[in-house]
Amino acid sequence: MEGKNNSKLNSSGRGISNNSQKLCFCKTLTFKLSVSLIVLFIIIFFITTVILINQNRRQVLEIVEKNIIRTGDIIKRSTRYSMLLNRREDVYQIIKTIGTEPEVSGIKVYNKLGIIKFADEDSLINKNADLTSAECSPCHSIQNPKLYLTTDERIRIFTNEKGERIIGLIIPIENEKECSSSLCHAHSEDQRILGVIDVQMSLASVDNIMQRNKNSLILHSILITLIISIFSGVFIWLMVHKRVKALIKGTKELSRGNYDYRIDLKSCDELGELSKDFNIMADNLKKALEEIKALNENLNIKVKEKTQQLKEIYSHVNQIERIASLGKLSATVAHELNNPLEGILTYSKLIIKKLNNNLNDEDKKKIIQYLELIASESERCGNIVKNLLLFSRSSETNIAPNDLISILERSLMLINHHLQLHNIQLVKDFCCRYLEFDCDKNQIQQALVAILINAIEAMPEGGTLTVKVNCENNFVYIRITDTGVGIPQENINKIFEPFFSTKAGGKGTGLGLSVVYGIVKQHQGKIEVQSEVNKGTTVTLIFPKKLVAEMG
Structure with a gap:
């Protein structure tokens, strides 16, 4: 038993090892993390x-x-004094000079009628402004033009015909006290706005700088992400993957039955605690396995002892049933012996009487006949006693080739006088004259006699006992049928239980059919019972045909 348990443990370990395939890296915790x-x-x-x-x-x-606002303020302040003195050439030169700056895209000065009076390009001077244009729409997009604009309203960004982004600023020219009182200007004091300065600056260089900054920022972000990812991967590999792999290896070794394997992870984190618990578990499993082995050894010894005791008990029960059956046969045997013994006694007296007288030839012939009868009856008595001794003898199981038909005939001879006493008619239906069967003939005869006696006792008022032997579908069937009282359906499943008996008054031991069941099972056979109350019972013994060789 211990060997079987160990082999089961080893085979279980091998099964776990074979089923646990190597884990793909993309499915590992390290990869996912x-x-x-x-x-x-x-x-x-x-x-x-x-x-x-x-x-x-x-x-x-x-x-x-801020830069364009400062540029606009510079233009406004630079031209203010020249405008007060009406020095148009000075104003023109100032605007022309500032307009040549690299970032300045254009400068225009509008009067109150929307006519360009000054510009960095001569072609634009004296042209009327489109009130729906970007530079005029902040004030003139509604019916009543605004007098004052916020900084956000004065600034606009648009794209020119070259595809460059341009930022524009509108600077209102307010009617100051010096303007209205100047001799060169004919502006009334109630006029608030005299005109506007439109300053435009190119954003091309700014856009280039921002694009470079953007590219640089993206590149640095990618590099930082890559560096941190590599560092994190290495950290996870060293701190998680290797230690988890050690834990996995430990569990696999444990599943293979290596209970001496221990995990050496010296750390104070969760994985370290897990490795300590694993080692404790392995120690406990090893101790439990050793205890199981010790229990198995003790159990093997106890099982052997109990098996031997059961064999002895079964042998004892078998012998008890033999004795019980022998007791049932004793009356029949006594009657069977009485008849031939009376004949022997009678013919012996006649021989003595004849010998005392003078013998003639006819008397000699009669004496010879009497002696032959005495020899025949003596042989008959010997056979009865011999069969009775064979039946009652307790011996070890001896499986050997035997004639099943002969065993049946001997069994029927033992219960023949029972049949006569109970007025029972015997019907024999054998498929052949010889059936070779590997069996213990004494045990098979014991089983048949027990079944036949039960059948006779089930017919106290007489009836018919049918014994049929035939071969069907690779099996040999022995059917013993009586026309007796039958067995209730609720008791059919109990009749093979030890000490169960349906006989009244404690006449039965309850061991007969249980012994029969054991004998049939020992010969790899089956036993079936069909019964109907007040109609009779059929007991069928079924043996594999491979054990039987049919002859004749």
Whole structure:
């Protein structure tokens, strides 16, 4: 039993080992954790990069707006004095000079009628402004023009015909006290706005700088993400993957039955605690296995002892049933012996009487006949006693080729006088004259006699006992049928239980059919019972045909 348990444990371990395929790296915890961190870093740096790019764009635009506002203020202040003195040439030169600056795209001065009076390009002077244009629409897009504009309303960004972005600033020229009181100007004091200065600056260089900053920021974000991802992957590999792999190896070794394997992880984190618990579990499993082995050894010894005791008990029960059956046969045997013994006694007296007288030839012949009868009856008595001794003898199981038909005939001879006493008619239906059967003939005879006696006792008022032997579908069937009282259906499944008996008054031991059941099973056979109350019972013994060789 211990060997079987160990083999089961080993085979179980091998099954686990064979079923546990090598885990693909893409399915490992290290890969999943690394990918999750890399995706998280990418999302974080992407959001951070977008925020920084937008923030940089706003800051640069703020600087550009401040720059164009300062440029506009410079133009307004530079031309103010010349305008008060009506020095148009000075104003023109100032605007022309500032217009040549690299970032300045254009400068125009409109009067109150929307006519360009000064510009950095001569071709634009004295042209009327389109009130729906970008520079005029902030004030003239509604029916009543605005007198004052906010800084955001005065600044606009648009794209010129070259595809460059341009930022424009509208600077109103207010009617100051010096303007209205100047001798060269004919402006009334109630006129608030005299004209506007439109300053335009190119954003091409600014856009280039912002694009370079954007590219640089994206590149640095990618590099930082890559560096952090590599560092995180290496960290996870060293701190998680290797230690988890050690734990996996430990569980596989344990599943293969290597209970001496221990995991050496000296750390104070969760994995270290897990390795300590694993080692404790392995120690407990090893102790439990040793205890199981010790219990198995003790159990094997106890099983052997109990098996031997059961064999002895079964042998004892078998012998008890033999004795019980022998007791049932005793009356029949006594009657069987009485008849031939009376004949022997009678013919012996006749021989003595004849010998006392003078013998003639006829008397000699009669004496010879009497002696032959005495020899025949003596042989008959010997056969009865011999069969009775064979039946009652207790011996070890001896499986050997035997004639099944002869065993049946001997069994029927033992219960023959029972049949006569109970007025029972015997019907024999054998498929052949000889059936070779590997069996213990004494045990088979014991089983048949027990069944036949039960059948006779079931017919106290007489009846018919049919014994049929035939071969069907690779099996040999022995059917013993009586026309007796039958067995109730609720008791059919109990009749093979030890000490169960349906006989009244405690006449039965309840061991007969249980012994029969054991004998049939020992010969790889089956026993079936069909019964109907007050109609009779059929007991069928079924043996594999491979054990039987039919002859004749």
